[in-house]
Amino acid sequence: DMKVTQMPRYLIKRMGENVLLECGQDMSHETMYWYRQDPGLGLQLIYISYDVDSNSEGDIPKGYRVSRKKREHFSLILDSAKTNQTSVYFCASSFLGVNQDTQYFGPGTRLLVL
């Protein structure tokens, strides 16, 4: 069963605390993504990972970093979270090939930074 999982699903943190969001996939996809979604702004790409230890910045990487040590697992880290990082975060994965580029999304993590 093709699946992208995200943990935790809901998270409340105080400003300045560190945040770790985790994503897993069971489809052996090379490429994984982190997005954030805010009302009225659609999906914004934070980071993209092409495989283990091969990560690139997306459109809004400031304040975030990522880690990918296994193909099936991709983490998003917020060092010293800020209130403007309150959002819904989605992880996605896909194959790298031109005609295999459908992205599969997880259910999202709803982060509130107080």
Next chain:
Amino acid sequence: GDSVTQTEGQVALSEEDFLTIHCNYSASGYPALFWYVQYPGEGPQFLFRASRDKEKGSSRGFEATYNKEATSFHLQKASVQESDSAVYYCALRSNYQLIWGSGTKLIIKP
């Protein structure tokens, strides 16, 4: 840079109405085009894609035709149901990323 424009932020229809959600793109060549649907509280789900001029993509009663001349990929459905209430996103592939439209919320009136 490449871009996707969805002109309707919201569409309100009654059950069995015909649906059109407009999507226009700006990109060189023949980028792959996608439609995704997002239900409340869930992540976006892939509907279908097309990558050649005049190619029709379809799924679950929805369809769209790649129109290179008009740079469009409009989503249509002949008869909407209450279960179609969701946000619909058009996207295009640019390098290894998807460029997303702003989304169109479909509301089915009671």
